[in-house]
Amino acid sequence: MTHPDSTRMTHDIELGPGSEFDLIRKLRHHWGPLAVSIGDDASILNVPRGERLVVSTDSALEDVHFRREWLTLREIGYRAVTAAISDIAAMAASPAGVLVALQLPGDLTDIEGTLLELADGIADAVRAAGTVVVGGNLARGGSAPLGITTTAVGSVFNPLTRAGARPGDLLYVTGALGGPAAALKSLTAGLQPNAKLRERFSRPAARVAEARWLAAHGAVAGIDLSDGMASDAGHLAAAGGVGLEIAIERLPVFAGATPDDAVSGGEEYELLVASRTALDEGEFKARFGIELTAIGRAVEGSSGATFTRAGKRVAAPPGYDHFSR
Amino acid sequence: MTHPDSTRMTHDIELGPGSEFDLIRKLRHHWGPLAVSIGDDASILNVPRGERLVVSTDSALEDVHFRREWLTLREIGYRAVTAAISDIAAMAASPAGVLVALQLPGDLTDIEGTLLELADGIADAVRAAGTVVVGGNLARGGSAPLGITTTAVGSVFNPLTRAGARPGDLLYVTGALGGPAAALKSLTAGLQPNAKLRERFSRPAARVAEARWLAAHGAVAGIDLSDGMASDAGHLAAAGGVGLEIAIERLPVFAGATPDDAVSGGEEYELLVASRTALDEGEFKARFGIELTAIGRAVEGSSGATFTRAGKRVAAPPGYDHFSR
Numbered sequence: 001m002t003h004p005d006s007t008r009m010t011h012d013i014e015l016g017p018g019s020e021f022d023l024i025r026k027l028r029h030h031w032g033p034l035a036v037s038i039g040d041d042a043s044i045l046n047v048p049r050g051e052r053l054v055v056s057t058d059s060a061l062e063d064v065h066f067r068r069e070w071l072t073l074r075e076i077g078y079r080a081v082t083a084a085i086s087d088i089a090a091m092a093a094s095p096a097g098v099l100v101a102l103q104l105p106g107d108l109t110d111i112e113g114t115l116l117e118l119a120d121g122i123a124d125a126v127r128a129a130g131t132v133v134v135g136g137n138l139a140r141g142g143s144a145p146l147g148i149t150t151t152a153v154g155s156v157f158n159p160l161t162r163a164g165a166r167p168g169d170l171l172y173v174t175g176a177l178g179g180p181a182a183a184l185k186s187l188t189a190g191l192q193p194n195a196k197l198r199e200r201f202s203r204p205a206a207r208v209a210e211a212r213w214l215a216a217h218g219a220v221a222g223i224d225l226s227d228g229m230a231s232d233a234g235h236l237a238a239a240g241g242v243g244l245e246i247a248i249e250r251l252p253v254f255a256g257a258t259p260d261d262a263v264s265g266g267e268e269y270e271l272l273v274a275s276r277t278a279l280d281e282g283e284f285k286a287r288f289g290i291e292l293t294a295i296g297r298a299v300e301g302s303s304g305a306t307f308t309r310a311g312k313r314v315a316a317p318p319g320y321d322h323f324s325r
Numbered sequence: 326m327t328h329p330d331s332t333r334m335t336h337d338i339e340l341g342p343g344s345e346f347d348l349i350r351k352l353r354h355h356w357g358p359l360a361v362s363i364g365d366d367a368s369i370l371n372v373p374r375g376e377r378l379v380v381s382t383d384s385a386l387e388d389v390h391f392r393r394e395w396l397t398l399r400e401i402g403y404r405a406v407t408a409a410i411s412d413i414a415a416m417a418a419s420p421a422g423v424l425v426a427l428q429l430p431g432d433l434t435d436i437e438g439t440l441l442e443l444a445d446g447i448a449d450a451v452r453a454a455g456t457v458v459v460g461g462n463l464a465r466g467g468s469a470p471l472g473i474t475t476t477a478v479g480s481v482f483n484p485l486t487r488a489g490a491r492p493g494d495l496l497y498v499t500g501a502l503g504g505p506a507a508a509l510k511s512l513t514a515g516l517q518p519n520a521k522l523r524e525r526f527s528r529p530a531a532r533v534a535e536a537r538w539l540a541a542h543g544a545v546a547g548i549d550l551s552d553g554m555a556s557d558a559g560h561l562a563a564a565g566g567v568g569l570e571i572a573i574e575r576l577p578v579f580a581g582a583t584p585d586d587a588v589s590g591g592e593e594y595e596l597l598v599a600s601r602t603a604l605d606e607g608e609f610k611a612r613f614g615i616e617l618t619a620i621g622r623a624v625e626g627s628s629g630a631t632f633t634r635a636g637k638r639v640a641a642p643p644g645y646d647h648f649s650r
Binding site for chain 2: 041042043044045046047049052053054055056057058059061062063064065086087088090091093096097099100101103106134135136137139140141142143144145147149151152153154156159161162222223224
């Protein structure tokens with residue numbers, strides 16, 4: 001242990017000799033034009049003049065965030081990077097690049113094959129979000145499970161924050177909810193979810209362009225639903241110092257999922273936004289091919305998120321509390 | 326596994342309920358003014374007008390990059406964050422913030438105590454570098470070893486890159502080398518290194534201000550010595566398409582270390598730079614309290630880094646190859 005079993009990914013410049021750099025060279029070649037401006041101790045990026053920098057980091061860990069038997073390596077790479085991009089998308093930022101820190105098990109035999117499959121998924125994710133890989137790190141050893149920590153970097157002129165909601169704002173949600181939760185229920189029970197649910201779980205989309213449209217058309221606060229509607233609506237309410245009233249029967253439910261999945265399921269990258277003005281759902285659907293649905297409003301008081309069914313308040317499933325299990 | 330055992334660190338805004346957020350609240354309180362602008366799906370930062378963004382990510386993993394019996398948790402947190410800051414410092418960037426993704430073992434009992442000790446070290450590192458924590462992630466579970474993946478974000482007007490060296494440039498190194506390698510030799514042999522060597526290993530400094538001074542005074546290429554002089558001089562040579570000739574007897578050796586430690590030891594955050602003009606070693610020492618030493622020059626050809634002793638070329642210890650052990 002006189003030296004780390006780890007190396008930063010370098011790119012675009014000549015690399016020194018050694019098998020670790022061979023792996024990086026292979027990743028570089030594999031990614032082609034999807035990996036740019038990597039090539040030094042650090043990577044250099046330009047932020048458009050007048051825009052602010054937006055950064056977020058997110059980890060996906062084997063047997064904590066995913067199971068190898070449920071997803072291919074390519075899907076694992078895709079989901080990990082998409083989750084991080086979703087965090088900056090939720091602020092209406094345009095991604096400028098991602099850095100991917102890969103952690104490989106010490107007893108992994110097919111290092112190159114594993115890396116290239118993960119790399120395919122990472123490529124899928126940055127391609128889908130219109131961005132590139134700008135850096136990373138490779139570490140291997142010990143009892144480490146497979147892990148991907150992604151930092152997404154982007155920029156925005158007018159960020160959509162969690163704290164922007166005010167009483168009277170209208171609440172909207174993109175897409176349809178509960179699909180990932182329904183897929184996970186099947187997988188946990190040892191069953192295969194149907195193809196659409198499986199796809200929904202394995203290939204979520206970060207709503208990059210959608211968030212920018214929403215921010216440009218009146219949205220003043222936003223959050224992605226990675227913790228699920230019940231939990232994330234609570235975050236939006238707490239951050240804004242407002243109450244949120246959401247009609248459960250208005251929540252768009254993904255085909256094959258239940259309303260409960262839609263309320264409490266997480267791993268969802270749809271957006272919940274508060275808008276000062278009414279948004280044009282038809283234009284949104286025409287432009288992005290997914291629904292935009294009005295689901296409630298922000299009210300006075302610090303009452304958190306409350307859910308109604310047929311006008312009556314119902315107890316929402318509690319938000320998931322990761323550290324209390 | 327219907328939801329991740331993981332959460333992003335949020336800050337500066339009201340958080341929702343739950344024990345995971347209690348931990349983040351405690352970290353926030355613990356860090357005080359050293360944690361800023363965290364508070365949403367992502368964090369928002371300003372890049373000074375005209376400057377370019379510099380980002381780098383680096384992982385420190387238990388039993389790969391550190392051993393618990395060798396370092397306190399506070400030192401582990403410090404070193405991990407300092408290593409990442411060193412990567413952007415080597416490009417002469419000013420740090421704007423770090424994001425820290427913490428990975429905790431699933432069987433850890435004292436989660437809060439562990440987090441707060443790591444947090445103290447992270448605070449030491451950002452304080453030493455004149456920066457702050459701007460985001461992070463908390464994940465726990467399974468067989469995961471303790472891990473810290475740090476992304477350092479900064480900005481620079483004129484970056485110092487690996488590729489800038491040209492034939493005729495003078496080579497300089499900051500500080501004294503080999504201390505961390507000597508400390509590791511003792512630790513690996515089950516011995517305690519002396520206090521100065523231990524301190525050198527456990528509390529390295531990222532040369533943030535030094536790199537900016539060097540870039541302002543004629544340095545045109547730079548790299549930190551995290552892989553050791555032999556390996557990193559090779560990277561600088563390869564990136565610039567030049568040869569580097571380094572006189573081993575000129576290398577400044579840390580007290581208690583050997584010249585071999587100075588040539589081949591890594592985990593070193595001193596800087597190797599190529600400068601177009603002669604640099605004022607006296608002014609450097611007066612300003613920063615450490616040596617700046619001229620150790621050789623860049624020459625024509627792609628001969629990599631070559632080392633001489635008394636004018637004769639010697640075989641340098643090979644750079645460490647992480648993936649071929």
